[in-house]
Amino acid sequence: MPTSEQSVVSDPWMAKFFVHLATDRGASIYTQRNYRQALTEFQVWHGAERQPQLQWEKLERDDFRNYLRFLGRQQLGRAAIALRFSALRTFYKYLIRHGAVASSPMKNLSLPKPAKRLPKFLTVQQMKDLLEAPLKRLDRPKRKSAGRPISVAACHRDVAILETIYSCGLRVSELCGLRAADLDVPEQLVSVRGKGKKERRVPISRTALAAIERYWGMLAKRPEGQSPVFLSQTKKASPLSHVMLQTRLKTYLALAGLDPSLTPHKLRHSYATHLLDAGADLRSVQELLGHAHLVTTQAYTHVTTDRLKKAYEQAHPRA
16 A cells, blocks of 8 residues: 655645644644544545545545545455544545535445454552552662663652553543643642543542652652643653653553553553442543543443453352
8 A cells, every 4th residue: 555655745735634633623643643644645545546636625425435445455454444534534524614625525435333342451450560560660679780770750750650540540642741730739630631622620549649749759840830740851841751651651561460562541441440340420430531422431331341240140149
């Protein structure tokens, strides 16, 4: 399949849309990257299969049916195809709002239904082991090596990060974007900027706040106002990056004897699953997670229901 690295005709509407994603919608870097890739791939395909000059207002449903068949021949999974068409549909909504096209040619276009995948999560004990992992690095006997010495402050920062993700159910982008002013310590609340710049206030545990206080106490200057809650380095005011968070998590998963391929998002899944297991109602969990639609949150009920069924089958004498 042609790649986005090939030479393509620049498209002014695509350029405006990418700016719109980053500014007006406040889309995450992952959404921006995925949508840019999806639209560029379609542009390349259209140039190779149709004509070099892409005119969005002249495309018809058959064009997208042919593109759908093309993606199927590339052995792409149903989720990957759905992602590409989600980007195209969102782009057409933007074009309609700005008067570039009258309607979307993808209206009523049927896509292959993605397979249902239940969210992966850690058990309560596994989560406990992970939360304790950063400080275990400090307990290890020190060996002479050429590597950089382990930073005590960085380990306490990582404890605070893991406690905050698990306490608040945050996305990676939300955690990295936290500012000192977002913490309401007396009320035990934190203001979170989610997808589309939507703000919500969620509870934060005393344990997480105490971990943040210990970490801040090790810094040369306590974060205030718009300073990041979590710094990439103890002597610099730059916020923790997505990449660094993922790298550090892999280290702690391995230390805890867990699968190092698990992503930070799985900690959010664990948060939601444990709340539902403990009896929290679905609507409350939806609000806490910042889900726009209840159906997104309902994926976790399948997990908890399956676990209840297994417990029933193992415990009930007439099961």
